[in-house]
Amino acid sequence: MLSAQNPVECPAGFLFVPQSRIVMVWEPNRLEVDRLERVQALEARNIEPFPARVQRTHTAAQAVAAYEAQEALGEAAAPVEVTVCGRIRRVNLKGKVSFMHIEDETARVQLFLRVNELGDATYDLVKDKLIDSDDFVQASGTMMRTQAGEISVRASSLTLLAKSLSPLPVIKRQELEDGSVVEYGEFTDVEARYRQRYADLAVNQNVRAVFQKRAKVMQALRQFFDARGFLEVETPILQPVYGGAAARPFITHHNQLDQDLYLRISFELYLKRLLVGGFDAVYEIGRDFRNEGVSFKHNTEFTMLEFYKAYIDYQDVMELTEQFVSHTAQQVNGTMQTTWRGHAIDFTPPWKRITMRDAIREETGIDYMDYRKRDALETVMRERGITVKPGQPWGKLVEHLLGESVEPKLIQPTIIMDYPRDISPFAKRVAYDDLHVERFEFYIAGMEMGNAFTELNDPRDQEARFLEMATTFRQGDDDETPLDEDYLRAMRYGMPPNGGFGMGIDRLVMLLTDQDSIRDVLLYPHLRAEQK
RNA sequence: GGCUCCGUAGCUCAAUUGGCAGAGCAGUUGACUCUUAAUCAAUAGGUUGAAGGUUCGAGUCCUUCCGGAGUCACCA
16 A cells, blocks of 8 residues: 555556655556446445455365265265355356356366346346456355256355456366367467466466476475485575686675675585584575576576585485486376477486596597697687687586587486586596596486586695686686685585585476476566566 | 567457558447357457658658567576
């Protein structure tokens, strides 16, 4: 409610409150004007359009199930009395008898409205459309089947619960004999759907299903890690020093403390400090923020899963990864197979494992170990027609080579292991040379899904890596990794050997729900400000 | 950020070579006591994303801006 002083009503329907940020710009269209007039008509009949109290006894699904149970018992069973609530999704006025479909989260159920049973006063509300499509209502009555066979509530009372002032897009549904549903009318404009997700959800059942499935993914993940003794923790989103990934951060400011802070780009360094503190296994599911471009697989903020476990290495993490991903698929979809963008994908372990060197060699014929200086590698890459940004370190070139030539072909789950050291400041060196570390990433459907290491726990080497990063990347580079003095202090107390892992959950949800874009698995994807 | 495409009624879409902005659904009025994409009759609805320009005439051509999508760059 507006409480500011001296609001000004402008001619076009604008409301502007001087010295404030309150500007209401709603200009009702003619459909909305109709509904506003009906609110007044309701109030003229002393009917509250937004009452506070509700008496629901059954969800729509429970009401239908109760009637089916009654039918199964035969004639002897007592009639089923219900009070159901929901949004009106279809109205069919037929003179002195009418039908409505109301919908709650569980189901749709039909209301059978007859003037004899409802009474003139209530029936007139329906007939005059004072109770109309998109409104929330409560109906009480006995469950029945119509002559056409549809289970319905024979309403003896009907109460408005909340008036809808703006009509939703109309989508008509036809249930075919085989049980499938055909929809007529659409709400498909992607910008409108993202900006007004509430309307999208209200009319597009399949969109609701995506987010119900997303919640199941979260449940399955927590179930998996909880059952294996991992402690779920929460670490700071606002951080004085960011780190743990190669990404550009958002910067914000604490006024009272006069302190610049970064929104986290990963949880890594805070989680590993907890292993120093004595927790053997921790995980966190939360939001990361990266100040970078967006695409079908990148959103400005996204949901990350990271876990760290003491006394295991990256080989063990590979196994855990195969297990929790396949477990999640099984829990959510009841199968380890899925289809994404027409690709049949099978999460069943074990997955293909191959070193980065072998993967690149198999695909391109290039053995990058023949080119251990960055200039030499850059030259051979350019000869193959791969565009290379100048000034990249050797490891970046290797990674780029993988991304260009191998990554798009990794449709089935594949683990690529042993990454270049100079782009992996938190992973332990391999035993066999000084150019690689015990790190793997796994790929599905041509997308990078997750990243894991045998975590570096030698504070002397960690310090050297921070310094290496500082010389490899110029300050201000996107990949700059700031030295975290407190993290080194923690590590000096002693950190158990451990394996760690991180992945963007949104991409897994994309795969499991067959959605083409990350925006379709985020309720509120990041968009530019809407301008008026 | 570069390039390409898109923006028309509440929703989904038309509009010939630059020549009167249209349809379905929704809406409004009326009829109908078992409908279900209900049906029947009548009817209303537009600053074509915004601002400029070319032209006798612009939804259509040009410029700039806003927003979205795709793609590249960047990036997990």
